[in-house]
Amino acid sequence: MTELRRNSIALGIAVGLIGVPFGVLAATAGLSAPKAIAMSMLVFTGASQFAAVGVIDSGGSPLSAVGSAMLLAARNGLYGMRLSTLLRRAGWRRVPGAQFVIDESTAMSLAQEGEAQQYEAFWWTGAAVFVSWNLGTFLGVLLGDIVGDPEVYGLDAAFPASFVALLGPLVPDVPARVAAIVAAAIALVAVPFTPAGLPILLAAFAVVPGLLARRRTDEIALGVDEASP
Amino acid sequence: MSWTAIIVLASGAYLFKLSGLFIGNRLGDGVVRRGVELIPPALFCALIALQTFADGTELVLDARVVGLLVAVVATLRRVPFLGVIILAMIATALTRVVAG
Numbered sequence: 001m002t003e004l005r006r007n008s009i010a011l012g013i014a015v016g017l018i019g020v021p022f023g024v025l026a027a028t029a030g031l032s033a034p035k036a037i038a039m040s041m042l043v044f045t046g047a048s049q050f051a052a053v054g055v056i057d058s059g060g061s062p063l064s065a066v067g068s069a070m071l072l073a074a075r076n077g078l079y080g081m082r083l084s085t086l087l088r089r090a091g092w093r094r095v096p097g098a099q100f101v102i103d104e105s106t107a108m109s110l111a112q113e114g115e116a117q118q119y120e121a122f123w124w125t126g127a128a129v130f131v132s133w134n135l136g137t138f139l140g141v142l143l144g145d146i147v148g149d150p151e152v153y154g155l156d157a158a159f160p161a162s163f164v165a166l167l168g169p170l171v172p173d174v175p176a177r178v179a180a181i182v183a184a185a186i187a188l189v190a191v192p193f194t195p196a197g198l199p200i201l202l203a204a205f206a207v208v209p210g211l212l213a214r215r216r217t218d219e220i221a222l223g224v225d226e227a228s229p
Numbered sequence: 230m231s232w233t234a235i236i237v238l239a240s241g242a243y244l245f246k247l248s249g250l251f252i253g254n255r256l257g258d259g260v261v262r263r264g265v266e267l268i269p270p271a272l273f274c275a276l277i278a279l280q281t282f283a284d285g286t287e288l289v290l291d292a293r294v295v296g297l298l299v300a301v302v303a304t305l306r307r308v309p310f311l312g313v314i315i316l317a318m319i320a321t322a323l324t325r326v327v328a329g
Contacts, residue, residue: 010311031230038232042239052230052238062234066241073242078268080249087250098247103276110269154322157296160280161317163273164300165310176270183271184278191283199283203275210267211260 004117005124011104012128014158015046016136021150022049023140029057033141040137044130045102048072051196071197078204079106086118100126104162111166174217179210292328296321 019040026036031053039049052069056062080101086109087094100122108125109118140147150156171177183206190199256262281297282288299320303313 007310010314014311014314029230035230035232035235039235039239042235043242045242048238048242052234056230062230065230066234066238069238070241073238073245075272076242077245077249077252078265078272080246081253081256081265082268084250084253084256088254094250095247098250099243101246101249103273106269107273151325152322154292154296154318154320154325156280157293157300157317157321158314160277160293160297161300161314162310163277164297164317165304165313167270167273167277168304170270170273176267179267179271180274183275187275187279188282188288191279191288192286194286196285199279200272200275203271204268206271206275207264207267210271211264214263214267 004112004121008108008121008124009128011108011125011162012132014162015104015129016132017155018046018150018158019133019136020140020143020147021155022046022053022133023137023142024144024147024150025050025057025140026053026137027141027144029053031056033138036137036141037134040134043069043073044099044133045073045076046133047103047197068195068197071195071201075103075200075204076101079103082106083109083122086115087122089119097123097126100130102126102129104129107163107166107170111169113169175210175214178213179206182206182209292321292324295324 022040023036026039026049027033031039039052043049043052048069051072052065055065055068080098083101083106087097090097105122105126109122112118112121167180171180183203186206187199187203190202194202253265256265277297281293282290284291296317300313300317303316308316
């Protein structure tokens with residue numbers, strides 16, 4: 001098996017492990033097994049699912065649960081825009097395939113070199129995460145409290161670690177690095193002042209300094225910039 | 230959570246994904262396209278920061294920082310993908326044991 005496929009499956013398994021605590025939380029929040037599994041299959045965007053079930057679990061209304069989950073789901077639309085040219089060749093398969101447009105498939109895809117590999121990584125990671133996330137949810141609902149606190153196993157480190165491992169190829173130049181660093185700063189500054197879900201959307205504004213940096217590097221490349229003596 | 234809420238959320242989440250795929254093809258080659266290309270690096274870095282330092286609406290410094298540092302070092306040392314994840318999980322779990 002190629003490294004690309006191995007990595008896609010590895011990421012799928014890591015996400016599946018996070019599906020277990022989602023299933024547990026869904027059960028404690030009072031969701032039936034069919035509802036929890038329907039969420040994982042149909043909503044299929046982990047952060048939104050955790051947010052929705054978390055709001056319900058802490059006694060919030062279904063409306064605020066859906067609202068904060070929608071905020072977190074919005075970024076998948078931005079990923080879709082980025083992946084649109086790559087996935088054009090998929091034709092009608094984009095209609096079911098859109099369900100796979102999530103953090104993990106986008107990251108694994110864009111971390112590859114060459115369009116063929118990016119295309120393959122999108123489908124493999126999307127499918128691996130889909131299968132694994134739903135299996136994990138099912139296990140979590142079944143096992144419930146037997147699993148215990150996922151933090152004991154360091155499970156909460158799996159997601160950020162996998163993104164650290166994939167980030168390198170995504171920040172090849174100065175503009176991408178500027179956007180990345182500013183985005184992290186915006187998100188962290190926003191955390192205490194905004195409801196969950198908003199910091200990540202506000203972070204998208206970091207593309208503005210990224211674009212300014214892009215224009216600057218382009219100007220230097222074109223020799224428009226007046227070099228100091 | 231009612232079935233209605235689940236269906237509404239599922240439809241909304243799917244429509245975000247699908248509309249992105251189709252709107253993206255109409256962006257042309259201008260500044261918007263170049264902006265969209267910077268979205269993934271920006272959001273992934275913000276996600277890493279949030280998953281490491283945020284706890285609800287609070288900023289915290291806990292065992293997850295150790296996991297992040299281990300992941301960074303492992304990645305720079307070219308540890309394979311799965312290895313990076315496992316090392317970060319072990320480091321975070323051990324830090325919690327040591328810190329009680």
